[in-house]
Amino acid sequence: xxxxxxxxxxxxxxxxxxxxxxxxxxxxxxxxxxxxxxxxxxxxxxxxxxxxxxxxxxxxxxxxxxxxxxxxxxxxxxxxxxxxxxxxxxxxxxxxxxxxxxxxxxxxxxxxxxxxxxxxxxxxxxxxxxxxxxxxxxxxxxxxxxxxxxxxxxxxxxxxxxxxxxxxxxxxxxxxxxxxxxxxxxxxxxxxxxxxxxxxxxxxxxxxxxxxxxxxxxxxxxxxxxxxxxxx
Amino acid sequence: xxxxxxxxxxxxxxxxxxxxxxxxxxxxxxxxxxxxxxxxxxxxxxxxxxxxxxxxxxxxxxxxxxxxxxxxxxxxxxxxxxxxxxxxxxxxxxxxxxxxxxxxxxxxxxxxxxxxxxxxxxxxxxxxxxxxxxxxxxxxxxxxxxxxxxxxxxxxxxxxxxxxxxxxxxxxxxxxxxxxxxxxxxxxxxxxxxxxxxxxxxxxxxxxxxxxxxxxxxxxxxxxxxxxxxxxxxxxxxxxxxxxxxxxxx
Numbered sequence: 001x002x003x004x005x006x007x008x009x010x011x012x013x014x015x016x017x018x019x020x021x022x023x024x025x026x027x028x029x030x031x032x033x034x035x036x037x038x039x040x041x042x043x044x045x046x047x048x049x050x051x052x053x054x055x056x057x058x059x060x061x062x063x064x065x066x067x068x069x070x071x072x073x074x075x076x077x078x079x080x081x082x083x084x085x086x087x088x089x090x091x092x093x094x095x096x097x098x099x100x101x102x103x104x105x106x107x108x109x110x111x112x113x114x115x116x117x118x119x120x121x122x123x124x125x126x127x128x129x130x131x132x133x134x135x136x137x138x139x140x141x142x143x144x145x146x147x148x149x150x151x152x153x154x155x156x157x158x159x160x161x162x163x164x165x166x167x168x169x170x171x172x173x174x175x176x177x178x179x180x181x182x183x184x185x186x187x188x189x190x191x192x193x194x195x196x197x198x199x200x201x202x203x204x205x206x207x208x209x210x211x212x213x214x215x216x217x218x219x220x221x222x223x224x225x226x227x228x229x230x231x232x
Numbered sequence: 233x234x235x236x237x238x239x240x241x242x243x244x245x246x247x248x249x250x251x252x253x254x255x256x257x258x259x260x261x262x263x264x265x266x267x268x269x270x271x272x273x274x275x276x277x278x279x280x281x282x283x284x285x286x287x288x289x290x291x292x293x294x295x296x297x298x299x300x301x302x303x304x305x306x307x308x309x310x311x312x313x314x315x316x317x318x319x320x321x322x323x324x325x326x327x328x329x330x331x332x333x334x335x336x337x338x339x340x341x342x343x344x345x346x347x348x349x350x351x352x353x354x355x356x357x358x359x360x361x362x363x364x365x366x367x368x369x370x371x372x373x374x375x376x377x378x379x380x381x382x383x384x385x386x387x388x389x390x391x392x393x394x395x396x397x398x399x400x401x402x403x404x405x406x407x408x409x410x411x412x413x414x415x416x417x418x419x420x421x422x423x424x425x426x427x428x429x430x431x432x433x434x435x436x437x438x439x440x441x442x443x444x445x446x447x448x449x450x451x452x453x454x455x456x457x458x459x460x461x462x463x464x465x466x467x468x469x470x471x472x473x474x475x476x477x478x479x480x481x482x
Contacts, residue, residue, distance in 0.1 A: 138294060172290035173303040174258050182425070185298035 122166035123191055127151060127159045132188040135169065135180035142176055236355050238280060238347045239269035242340045243320075244327035245283070251314055252369055254385045256290040256401065257392065259314070259371055266327045266335045266343060267320060270313070270351070278315035278370075280347040282335040285312065287373060287381060289392045291399035293408040293415040295423035300415040301408050304397055309376045310336075311350040316369030316385075 123129060127149060134140060134148050146152050151159065160178070163169040168184030171177070180188070245265045252259040265283030269276045288305040327340065337343040354372050371383040375394070384391040389402035398409040404419040413427030424431070 136298075139292075139299070170292065170299060170302060172256070172292050173288050173305060174254075174256055174290045177290070179292055179294060179299035182295075182298035182300060182427070 119166075119187065122162040122168055123187055125159065128163055129188065129191065131159060131163060131178075132168065132180055132184055135178060136185060136188065139172065139177040139179040142178070145178060235272065236277070236351050237271050238344060238351065239271055239276070240344070242266060242268050242327045242332075242343060243324040244331040245281075245320065245324050247323040249318075249320055249323050251285075251318060251320065252316075252371060252383065252385055254390055256292075257383055257385060257390055258288045259285065259373070259383065260287075261285045261320065263323075264331055264334055266331050266337070267324070268344065268347060270315065278313065279318060279320060280311055280313050280350060281320075282311050282337065282343065282346070283331075285373075287371070287383065289383065289390075289394075289399065291392055291397055291408060291410060293399075293406045293417050293423070295415055295417055295425055296421060297423070297425060300412055300425055300427070301399065301410045302412070304392070304394060304399075306375045306377075306381075306394075308373045308381070309378070310374045311346050312371070312373040313350060313354060314369065314371050316371075 123132075130149055131145065134145065140148065142156070145160075146156055149156060149159075160169065163184065164171065166183075166187075167181055168187055170179050170181055172179065243266070245261055245263050245267070247263055249261045250258055251261050261281065262284035265281050265285060267279045267281035267283075270278040270280055285308045286305060287308060288303060290301075291304050292299050292301040329339065332339060332343055335343070337346065369383075369385045371381070371385075373381040373383075375381055379395055380393075382391070382393045386402075389400070389405075392399040396409070396411070398407070400407045404417075406415065406417040408415045408417075413425055415423060415425045417423040
């Protein structure tokens with residue numbers, strides 16, 4: 001009797017195993033179909049949108065966009081990989097960054113001194129730089145500028161006129177408010193950048209300017225070294 | 233504002249007056265302008281005038297990258313329509329033939345006919361104008377070059393349209409379209425400028441990559457509800473400033 005019970009139990013277990021096997025087989029089949037379907041869709045997408053990456057031309061755009069686009073596609077791809085089941089369905093956009101080329105850099109280096117002077121000379125005094133610094137926060141009236149710079153009347157105008165003529169500052173005629181323009185803000189920031197670089201270089205090489213001078217128009221990490229005059 | 237009509241009384245200014253005097257806009261009427269009241273359901277709601285006058289608008293948007301736009305100004309010619317409160321009667325007296333002739337009209341009847349035509353053309357005919365009678369002002373003018381000028385002034389801001397220049401300011405938010413580009417400025421000072429030199433202000437969105445990454449990662453976990461909140465950092469002030477200067481300078 002005991003042996004017969006054991007045989008019945010084994011039969012039941014075998015039956016359960018068979019059912020489990022069938023169920024697993026069905027699930028496996030479903031997964032296979034799903035995979036084929038997904039691959040088919042992926043192939044279709046790849047066919048419709050070949051692997052040509054989108055070209056993002058950053059030559060005329062701010063560094064902010066450069067920074068933003070850098071690695072954006074890779075970040076999205078990495079994120080999607082961690083989401084189960086969707087990595088094959090969604091293709092993150094591919095970007096190719098176009099930066100300022102050698103030709104553009106060469107053009108900058110060939111700008112003649114008179115053009116450089118036109119851009120730089122309006123910045124050529126502490127008072128004018130102070131005006132730009134004050135105006136970068138918000139527009140100011142003539143009276144406010146007088147108070148903040150310590151210059152009055154014609155003395156203040158003497159410094160304001162070159163900035164107005166260069167287009168670094170504009171005057172709102174309604175209330176006589178002065179504003180720093182995009183060009184003015186850029187010129188002031190570049191002047192600050194130049195100051196920072198020169199001071200940093202001095203601190204590395206000493207006051208007499210011995211050693212190499214680093215000049216870079218592009219990445220901070222890809223500096224182009226040129227020999228200083230004293231080493232030629 | 234349909235059924236706008238004009239009064240029959242015609243006056244002339246004897247002193248200059250700023251019809252509109254806003255932080256960013258002025259419409260100035262010179263002495264020797266001839267004018268009449270505009271009526272709506274019998275109530276005086278503004279004036280129509282002709283004669284020497286000018287407008288000046290600072291269509292300038294201040295952005296983090298610098299100011300964009302310029303001052304737009306010009307002389308006005310023909311019939312000008314102003315709807316809003318005014319003290320013009322305090323600097324006015326009865327008009328004369330000389331004043332009317334200087335303004336280009338033979339007599340008061342000719343001036344009033346021109347006013348009537350102008351009202352019909354610019355305001356009636358189903359155009360909707362809704363005003364807060366106590367604070368808003370609308371100016372519909374024509375320049376010497378016969379180009380229309382529209383200026384709406386409210387305590388919270390102004391709308392200015394002239395030719396290809398559009399300038400809208402409302403509670404610190406600005407949209408500006410001008411020759412120097414298109415500028416948008418939010419109340420907190422963040423701005424985007426589309427100009428001839430490219431796009432400026434995208435620095436505010438420099439961390440869009442990590443933000444997208446974080447948001448997508450969160451979608452696969454129990455914190456999926458937070459995913460959209462993760463993107464909300466795009467609008468957060470804290471991350472966006474101060475980074476660009478340091479990275480450039482060092």
